[in-house]
Amino acid sequence: MTQQPEAAISLREATAVLGGRQVLRGVDLTVGRGEVVALLGANGSGKSTTVRAVLGRTPLASGSLDLFGIPLRRFRDWRRVGYVPQRSTATAGVPATVREVVSSGRLGRRRFLPLGGGDRDAVDRALHVVGMAGRAGDAVGALSGGQHQRVLIARALAGEPDLLIMDEPLAGVDLVSQRVLAEALREQVGRGTSALLVLHELGPLAPLIDRAVVLEDGCVQRVDDPDRLHDLACHPHDTPAAEPAPAIRTGLLS
Ligand SMILES: Nc1ncnc2c1ncn2[C@@H]1O[C@H](COP(=O)(O)OP(=O)(O)OP(=O)(O)O)[C@@H](O)[C@H]1O
Numbered sequence: 447m448t449q450q451p452e453a454a455i456s457l458r459e460a461t462a463v464l465g466g467r468q469v470l471r472g473v474d475l476t477v478g479r480g481e482v483v484a485l486l487g488a489n490g491s492g493k494s495t496t497v498r499a500v501l502g503r504t505p506l507a508s509g510s511l512d513l514f515g516i517p518l519r520r521f522r523d524w525r526r527v528g529y530v531p532q533r534s535t536a537t538a539g540v541p542a543t544v545r546e547v548v549s550s551g552r553l554g555r556r557r558f559l560p561l562g563g564g565d566r567d568a569v570d571r572a573l574h575v576v577g578m579a580g581r582a583g584d585a586v587g588a589l590s591g592g593q594h595q596r597v598l599i600a601r602a603l604a605g606e607p608d609l610l611i612m613d614e615p616l617a618g619v620d621l622v623s624q625r626v627l628a629e630a631l632r633e634q635v636g637r638g639t640s641a642l643l644v645l646h647e648l649g650p651l652a653p654l655i656d657r658a659v660v661l662e663d664g665c666v667q668r669v670d671d672p673d674r675l676h677d678l679a680c681h682p683h684d685t686p687a688a689e690p691a692p693a694i695r696t697g698l699l700s
Contacts, residue, residue, distance in 0.1 A: 451479045451514075451515075452479075452512070452514055452515025452516075453476050453477060453478050453479065453512070453514075453515070454477045454478065454479055454481075454513065454514060454608065454609040454640035455475060455476060455477040455500055455511075455512075455513060455609065455640070455642060456476050456510075456511070456512040456513075456515075457473060457474065457475040457476070457496070457499065457500060457509070457510075457511050458474055458509055458510045458511075459472045459473075459474060459508065459509040459510070460472070460473040460474075460475075460496070460499055460506050460508075460509035460510075460511065461473075461506065461507045461508045461509055462495055462499055462504050462505070462506055462507055463507050464495065464504070468507075468664065469492050469495050469664050470492050470495055470496060470499065470506075470664045471663070471664040471665050472509070472664075472665060473492070473496055473499075473509075473661070473664070473665065473666055474666060475496065475500075475642075475659055475666070477609070477640050477641070477642050478640065479638070479640055480635065480638050480639070480640055481640050481641075481656045481657065482631070482635055482640070482641045482643065482654050482655050482656050482657075483641070483642050483643070483655070483656065483657050483658070483659060484643050484644075484645050484648060484651070484655045484657070484658040484659070485497070485642060485643065485644045485645070485658075485659050485661065486645060486646070486658055486659070486660045486661070487660055487661035487662055487667070488662070491661040491662050491663060491664070492661050492663070492664040493613075493644045493661055494532060494613055494644065495664075496661065497611055497613050497642065497644055499511065500513075500611065500642065501527070501529060501611065502518050502521075513526075513527070513609070514526065514608070514609075525605060525607070526607055526608040526609060527607055527608075527609045527610075527611065528551070528602030528603065528605050528607030528609070528610045528611070529602060529610075529611045529612075530595075530598050530599050530601075530602045530610075530611070530612040530613065530615055531598070531613055532613040532614050532617070532644075540586060540587070541585065541587070542585070542586055543582065543583055543584060543585060543586070544573070544578055544581050544582050544583070544584050544585075544586055544589070544597050545569065545573070545582040545583065547586050547597055547598075547601055548569050548572055548573055548578075548582075548597060548600045548601050548604050549565070549569050549604065550601060551569075551572070551600070551601035551602060551603070551604035551605040552565040552568060552569065552604055552605060568604050568605075568606055569600075569604050571603075571604075572600040572601070572603040572604040573600055575600070575603060575626075575629070575630040575633055576596040576597070576599055576600045576603070576626055576627070576630055577596065577623075577626045578593065578596050578597060578600060581593070591618050592618065592619045592620055592623045593623075595615065595617075595618070595619055595623070596623060596626065596627070599612070599615060599627060599630060603630060603634060606637075607639060608638070608639060608640065609639065609640045609641070609642070610631075610634060610639055610640070610641040610642075611641070611642045611643075612641070612642075612643050612644065613644045614644050614645065614646065615627055615643065615645075616645060616646075616647065616649055616651070617646070621649075621650075624649050624650045624651075625650050627650075627651070628649075628650040628651050628653075628654065631651065631654055632654055635654060643655070656671075657669060657670065657671060658670040
């Protein structure tokens with residue numbers, strides 16, 4: 447019998463405290479190998495905190511996290527993880543070209559060695575996949591917000607990660623760029639990459655998503671399989687029809 451490879455992410459009963467408040471209250475989240483999981487929920491429900499916990503940037507107060515079957519405290523192989531942060535223009539003030547920023551996605555693989563032909567091919571491929579090959583020589587400071595987002599995605603893709611984590615990759619991105627991103631992700635997942643995507647709407651990514659985990663107030667409210675994903679693409683924060691919302695008791699009439 448062949449053994450299943452360990453999940454890319456295995457987060458168990460995770461709690462986290464920020465500013466004296468418990469913002470994660472027992473989150474369970476698994477992303478299997480080659481699986482694409484969407485993390486949904488209203489503003490402030492704990493999506494970014496969960497992502498930051500998975501990246502080891504927000505410490506867990508309790509619970510456990512394994513990446514590729516290795517407990518976080520022993521995990522060192524960060525080049526296997528590509529991360530696209532919540533939309534930022536963090537590199538906008540940096541006097542670098544698009545190609546230089548995307549090439550920085552290879553550094554984890556090269557350590558202190560100069561980039562070689564294989565690295566350049568990976569950078570070219572990533573630029574092509576996000577439709578920015580024609581802008582490779584431009585300064586990142588001259589890009590629009592959506593183009594900047596594409597560059598950050600290309601930087602993550604250039605590292606050829608086994609796990610891609612993106613925090614709201616569709617935010618502020620027009621439909622054409624959303625489709626470009628969906629195609630880039632499809633290509634990457636076709637190579638066996640796992641993905642955790644924080645989303646408010648599934649949009650063109652819906653067909654790629656295997657499971658949606660919906661957070662509410664730091665807890666997993668529900669996990670949806672592909673059957674419900676069509677509805678979620680339009681109304682990601684709806685509660686299922688089978689579970690009517692509890693009546694609001696004002697105390698005035700009841
Ligand atoms: N550094 C911090 N200090 C204190 N509280 C924080 C901090 N970062 C986040 N929080 C709080 O933790 C809760 C979860 O925040 P988080 O950013 O994870 O939510 P989110 O689901 O990603 O929201 P959004 O959809 O708005 O990005 C929020 O109530 C937020 O105010």
